[in-house]
Amino acid sequence: MSHQIEIPPLMPQGGNVQGKRVVLTGASRGLGRLLAHGFSQAGALVTLVSRTEADLKTVAAELPGPSLVCAGDVADDDFNEQVADASVAEWGGVDVWIANAGISPVVAGPDRTEPSVWRQVLEVNLTAGFLGARAAARVMEPGGRLIFTGSVLGERPGKGLSAYSASKAGLVGMAKSLALDLAPQGITVNVVAPGWFDSPLMDGWKNSPKLSAAILGHTAQQRWGDATDLAGAYQFLASDASAFVTGAVLNVDGGYLLA
Ligand SMILES: NC(=O)c1ccc[n+]([C@@H]2O[C@H](COP(=O)([O-])OP(=O)(O)OC[C@H]3O[C@@H](n4cnc5c(N)ncnc54)[C@H](OP(=O)(O)O)[C@@H]3O)[C@@H](O)[C@H]2O)c1
Known part of the structure; x- marks a missing residue:
């Protein structure tokens, strides 16, 4: 496993999620692991999802509260349904679904972005979100x-x-449409848009002095996001306090989009 963010024993909390039954994809490392800790510390029951069962079990063993491990590919049509059923069997229902799994396998112009890679990114980052919804x-x-x-x-x-x-960008359009579709069912649909966080996905950027300087140059707070910066935003959107918030995008970026 690549480097892991150090998790403080009690992160700041953004809303009451005590007892909430939360499905969290991309939970095995990076931001997902951080969210798993944040929700577990706050008393949520968490279903941990990614492809690598051993890594999920490692995260499950770190958490202060109960969790369920479901290993599989979120881009698979049936897998999301299996996760929903397993969570209902384990917890009696699902209150919150966080579609967080994501990939960024290429940084290159169109000439060096293979069509198969384009499709893979869209499958995991966008289509899987729809399947989860x-x-x-x-x-x-x-x-x-x-x-x-x-x-x-x-x-x-x-x-x-x-x-x-x-x-x-597609996720934002999809979330807004789903917010309209699911409002009659009493379900809210929102997006958290992180800025630049220290995670294995960002290793290539953080380790490059030029790229790192460019990122910090745009980030008003002039620092990378850390373990205490993210979970509270998700907890607000997961809690009863956000009942009238739907179709929104919450940037958690230290001011990256300001400059
Ligand atoms: N880090 C940042 O600064 C940053 C900024 C903005 C947005 N984001 C977004 O935040 C999310 C998490 O990113 P991260 O930085 O935590 O990345 P990461 O450290 O690479 O973690 C990605 C997670 O997604 C899982 N995953 C990848 N493909 C999957 C698939 N097909 N099925 C199931 N699970 C899959 C991975 O586990 P397995 O490989 O075991 O499946 C892992 O748990 C992504 O959506 C990313 O785009 C990150």
């Missing part, structure tokens, strides 16, 4: 919460990131 809406009751992990790169695209930026 479908599965969640089937089992959720009124008060349910869908949260997608977007990115500031969906709003301000980066060079060489056409597939990634398209997938994250």
Whole structure:
């Protein structure tokens, strides 16, 4: 496993999620692991999802509260339905579905972005979000919460990131449409758009002095996001306090999109 962010024993909390039954994809490392800790510390029951069972079990063993491990590919049509069913069997229902799994396998112009890679990015970052929403809406009751992990790169695209930026911009359009579709069911649908966080996905950027300086130069707070900066935003959107918030994008970016 690549480097892991150090997790403080008690992160700041953004809303009451005590007892909430939360499905969290991309939970095995990076931001997902951080969210798993944040929700578990706050008393949520968490279903941990990614492809690598051993890594999920490692995260499950670190958490202070109960969790369920579901290993599989979120881009698979049936897998999301299986996760929903397993969560209902384990917890009695699903209150929150966080579609957070994501990839960025290429930073290159169109000539060096293979069509198969483009499709893979869209499958995991966008289509899987839709599949998760479908599965969640089937089992959720009124008060349910869908949260997608977007990115500031969906709003301000980066060079060489056409597939990634398209997938994250697409999530915003999809979430707004789903917010309309699912409002009659009492389900809210929102996007959290992180800025630049220290995670294995960002190793290549953080380790490059030039790229790192460019990122910090745009970030008003002039620092990378850390372990205490993210979970509270998701907890607000997962809590009863956000009942009237739907179709929104919450940037958690230290001011990256300001300059
Ligand atoms: N880090 C940042 O600064 C940043 C900024 C903006 C947005 N984001 C977004 O935040 C999310 C998490 O990113 P991260 O930085 O935490 O990345 P990361 O460290 O690479 O973690 C990605 C997670 O997604 C899982 N995953 C990847 N493909 C999957 C698939 N097909 N099925 C199931 N799980 C899959 C990975 O586990 P397995 O490989 O075991 O499946 C892992 O748990 C992504 O959506 C990313 O686009 C990150």
